[in-house]
Amino acid sequence: MTNTLSKKYRALALLLGSLILPALSAAAAMPQAQGCESTTVVHAYYQISRQPQGEPATQSTIEVIRNQQQVAYRNPGLQVTDLWEQTPRQRLHLVRYFDAWERGIEYQPDEIEGSHDWSAKYFLVSEQQRQSMHSNNASDNSCTEAQTLVKRSEDGNLTLRWSQQYQLPESISLENDAEKTEWKLLKVEADPAAVANSFRQLGQYQTTDYTDIGDSESDPFLRRMINLGFVEHGDHGVYDADGHELGGAHNH
Amino acid sequence: MKGISLLAAAVMMASATFAVADKPGKHGSVIPDYQKQNPYFIEGVQEVLKKHHGSRQAKNVILFVGDGMGVSTITAARILEGQLKGLQGEENNLAMDLFPYTGMAKTYNVDAQTPDSAGTMTAMMSGVKTDVGVIGVDENIVRGDCSTVAGNELVTALELAEIAGMSTGIVSTARITHATPAATYAKSADRDWEDNSDMPPAAQQAGCEDIASQLVNFESNLKARFPKANKVDGMEVVMGGGRRHFLPKDAAYNSPDAVSSVEGDRTDGRDLTAEWKAMYPKGAYVYDRSGFDAVNANSTEKLFGLFNESHMQYEANRGNDIAGEPSIAEMTSKAIDILDNNRRGFFLMVESGRIDHGHHAGSAYNALTDTVALSDAVKAAIDASDMKETLIIVTADHSHVFTIAGYPKRGNPILGKVVPVGSDQPAVAGDGLPYTTLGYTNGPGFRDLGDVTDADVAYSQPAVGGRVDLTYVNTESSGYHQETLVPMGSETHAGEDVAVYGAGPGAQMVSGTNEQSVVFHVMNVSAGLEAAASDAMKKRK
Numbered sequence: 001m002t003n004t005l006s007k008k009y010r011a012l013a014l015l016l017g018s019l020i021l022p023a024l025s026a027a028a029a030m031p032q033a034q035g036c037e038s039t040t041v042v043h044a045y046y047q048i049s050r051q052p053q054g055e056p057a058t059q060s061t062i063e064v065i066r067n068q069q070q071v072a073y074r075n076p077g078l079q080v081t082d083l084w085e086q087t088p089r090q091r092l093h094l095v096r097y098f099d100a101w102e103r104g105i106e107y108q109p110d111e112i113e114g115s116h117d118w119s120a121k122y123f124l125v126s127e128q129q130r131q132s133m134h135s136n137n138a139s140d141n142s143c144t145e146a147q148t149l150v151k152r153s154e155d156g157n158l159t160l161r162w163s164q165q166y167q168l169p170e171s172i173s174l175e176n177d178a179e180k181t182e183w184k185l186l187k188v189e190a191d192p193a194a195v196a197n198s199f200r201q202l203g204q205y206q207t208t209d210y211t212d213i214g215d216s217e218s219d220p221f222l223r224r225m226i227n228l229g230f231v232e233h234g235d236h237g238v239y240d241a242d243g244h245e246l247g248g249a250h251n252h
Numbered sequence: 253m254k255g256i257s258l259l260a261a262a263v264m265m266a267s268a269t270f271a272v273a274d275k276p277g278k279h280g281s282v283i284p285d286y287q288k289q290n291p292y293f294i295e296g297v298q299e300v301l302k303k304h305h306g307s308r309q310a311k312n313v314i315l316f317v318g319d320g321m322g323v324s325t326i327t328a329a330r331i332l333e334g335q336l337k338g339l340q341g342e343e344n345n346l347a348m349d350l351f352p353y354t355g356m357a358k359t360y361n362v363d364a365q366t367p368d369s370a371g372t373m374t375a376m377m378s379g380v381k382t383d384v385g386v387i388g389v390d391e392n393i394v395r396g397d398c399s400t401v402a403g404n405e406l407v408t409a410l411e412l413a414e415i416a417g418m419s420t421g422i423v424s425t426a427r428i429t430h431a432t433p434a435a436t437y438a439k440s441a442d443r444d445w446e447d448n449s450d451m452p453p454a455a456q457q458a459g460c461e462d463i464a465s466q467l468v469n470f471e472s473n474l475k476a477r478f479p480k481a482n483k484v485d486g487m488e489v490v491m492g493g494g495r496r497h498f499l500p501k502d503a504a505y506n507s508p509d510a511v512s513s514v515e516g517d518r519t520d521g522r523d524l525t526a527e528w529k530a531m532y533p534k535g536a537y538v539y540d541r542s543g544f545d546a547v548n549a550n551s552t553e554k555l556f557g558l559f560n561e562s563h564m565q566y567e568a569n570r571g572n573d574i575a576g577e578p579s580i581a582e583m584t585s586k587a588i589d590i591l592d593n594n595r596r597g598f599f600l601m602v603e604s605g606r607i608d609h610g611h612h613a614g615s616a617y618n619a620l621t622d623t624v625a626l627s628d629a630v631k632a633a634i635d636a637s638d639m640k641e642t643l644i645i646v647t648a649d650h651s652h653v654f655t656i657a658g659y660p661k662r663g664n665p666i667l668g669k670v671v672p673v674g675s676d677q678p679a680v681a682g683d684g685l686p687y688t689t690l691g692y693t694n695g696p697g698f699r700d701l702g703d704v705t706d707a708d709v710a711y712s713q714p715a716v717g718g719r720v721d722l723t724y725v726n727t728e729s730s731g732y733h734q735e736t737l738v739p740m741g742s743e744t745h746a747g748e749d750v751a752v753y754g755a756g757p758g759a760q761m762v763s764g765t766n767e768q769s770v771v772f773h774v775m776n777v778s779a780g781l782e783a784a785a786s787d788a789m790k791k792r793k
Contacts, residue, residue: 069513070513085512085513086513087510087511087512087513088506088510088511088513089511089574091511093511093512093513107711107712108511108561108562108708109511110569110572110706110708110709111706111708111709111711111712112712113709113712203501206449206450208444209562209563210708210711210742211562211563211609211612211613211708211711213612213741213742214608214609214612214742214743214744214745215368215369215431215443215608215612216444217368217384217744218368218384218385218395219444225741225742226740226741226742226744227740227741
């Protein structure tokens with residue numbers, strides 16, 4: 001089932017930037033309109049809508065919490081938060097937190113398949129992807145207005161409204177014959193203290209290497225992991241309306 | 253006292269009539285009475301004394317533990333190594349296959365039919381079986397309750413050797429704070445208390461010490477428990493993974509070899525590597541291949557190597573480590589070269605910790621290649637030792653649900669599909685599909701990860717139970733993970749006996765089917781550890 005879903009969203013994942021890129025060092029490497037000041041330390045709330053052809057649309061929410069070095073994707077419905085970091089060796093490091101248990105499962109960089117493109121994690125859409133898209137409005141250099149970028153390919157029509165101010169998508173839309181998926185930014189909170197508190201709270205959760213769960217059958221939380229496993233992690237932070245990561249397809 | 257068998261109870265009663273508690277050392281002061289009166293301890297003493305026959309005493313002891321290295325793992329690894337050498341494979345011998353004595357060990361924990369490494373290694377190191385998940389304490393512990401540690405601590409073979417003035421060392425490819433190595437030096441109500449951040453606040457407030465801290469403070473803690481033990485000078489060799497448990501949770505303390513943005517996990521601000529260096533200014537702390545290579549074994553008094561933030565690499569993936577890691581054979585050789593500078597002899601424990609992890613991930617390839625690497629380490633130990641005065645034991649703590657099945661013809665690739673005798677084509681099962689010789693009863697199941705050499709990549713995909721069409725799959729590739737019957741997030745341990753191989757003075761005592769705790773008694777009697785420790789406490793330095 002999950003593999004099927006992964007294949008289904010492979011095209012969107014690729015469009016959104018799960019391509020192998022030279023790594024970037026957080027916000028400093030991002031191109032901005034000249035003279036614009038941006039705020040990357042944010043807590044952003046997205047609504048995601050997905051409508052397969054001929055079916056009713058489903059909706060969910062994702063929160064993106066970001067400081068200078070880390071980005072967390074919180075799925076309130078699943079009570080799961082994926083915390084991504086870029087390692088000193090330009091690889092991705094993932095801790096998946098289970099908020100209800102106040103526990104985390106840690107993946108080492110070598111255990112993460114696919115792209116290790118930090119920009120795709122930190123900005124939701126990779127820099128390479130945005131550079132491959134065409135601008136569609138006249139005020140691209142405005143600091144306050146969103147930049148509209150479009151791309152049409154055999155995978156579908158992709159439209160991105162890019163916030164210069166927050167270095168985040170205001171909206172993402174992908175439409176093809178199979179389905180229509182939209183991300184819409186509902187609100188942004190730019191409170192560094194609140195963001196720091198969110199990461200501090202995650203940092204207090206006990207973490208375990210996935211490698212070690214097999215030796216931890218006496219722990220109720222880890223026993224659940226041993227017996228059931230859990231939703232796979234992908235190589236992109238973008239979720240579909242059902243809470244599945246859109247970038248779940250693995251590229252070898 | 254829970255979990256005592258009728259047999260053990262009978263042995264306990266019998267012991268009262270001939271003061272077994274005072275044997276084998278007859279000095280009786282180093283090992284506490286509650287340990288010596290434990291039924292498993294009493295039974296173990298009796299078992300080894302039946303086979304002792306006044307054997308020549310060992311000066312040195314080396315214990316190899318293949319974590320999760322069940323009998324099927326040894327057989328399959330033997331065949332794989334042989335086939336890699338161009339042989340048919342089945343006739344090949346791993347280094348331990350050539351040992352003169354072999355026995356079987358019952359692995360259950362006091363409270364668990366299928367055991368874990370904490371309980372099993374505690375048994376091997378102390379002569380006393382205990383509960384699952386606890387380190388260096390007896391079954392009267394309540395797991396996770398710090399207050400129950402005091403009064404239930406068990407003296408280990410490594411501690412006896414240290415008190416006796418022998419050189420001591422531990423080597424592991426897992427984190428050096430992981431259950432197996434920890435059971436040689438630590439006392440903990442929970443195997444997971446690897447650093448202070450892993451401990452509940454109540455345990456910290458009650459004064460329990462995390463495992464990494466116990467490692468660095470091993471010398472002072474042992475002196476505190478045995479004030480008359482004036483030859484205690486700390487372990488000479490400590491090598492493995494697990495740097496995260498020794499460093500503060502602050503990027504400023506990251507090693508050049510760090511893979512996480514913040515390598516350390518400690519929230520108490522302590523840098524245990526710095527504390528170790530302050531304690532042993534003539535010692536060498538190393539964290540990568542070049543540092544390891546630079547260590548002069550003849551002149552180095554103490555060596556502390558932490559080669560990875562977490563576990564060290566699988567042997568098959570070691571070449572991908574950026575800063576480089578030594579192999580288990582290289583660590584063993586270096587350890588012996590340092591330890592054998594002591595005329596009183598040495599005690600060394602070497603664990604191949606990642607055999608277990610390969611199996612948990614459902615990767616026979618990683619489990620078997622790490623087993624072959626352990627065999628290489630055993631060979632290195634034999635080459636570096638005088639076997640007239642060195643007892644070497646090779647065993648496992650437990651097994652895994654790993655099988656060698658079907659009717660493949662002689663020389664059939666052990667990682668391959670079953671090709672029957674007289675055929676060149678894979679056999680097909682009742683579902684019309686080919687199947688592999690190796691498989692798992694439970695676990696993550698089928699993966700086709702190509703040339704990936706890190707089994708843990710498998711965890712990024714959900715479990716796949718049951719059959720997959722393998723017709724066009726190269727099951728001999730490093731990234732192939734075997735099918736499983738029961739889909740689980742992680743493959744599990746198994747409960748059958750494990751093999752115990754012995755060579756050197758006293759090795760005949762491993763023979764027969766014994767409780768796993770007998771391993772301690774074989775080492776204790778062969779090297780006279782308890783007696784030497786008791787003698788040392790009576791002498792001035």
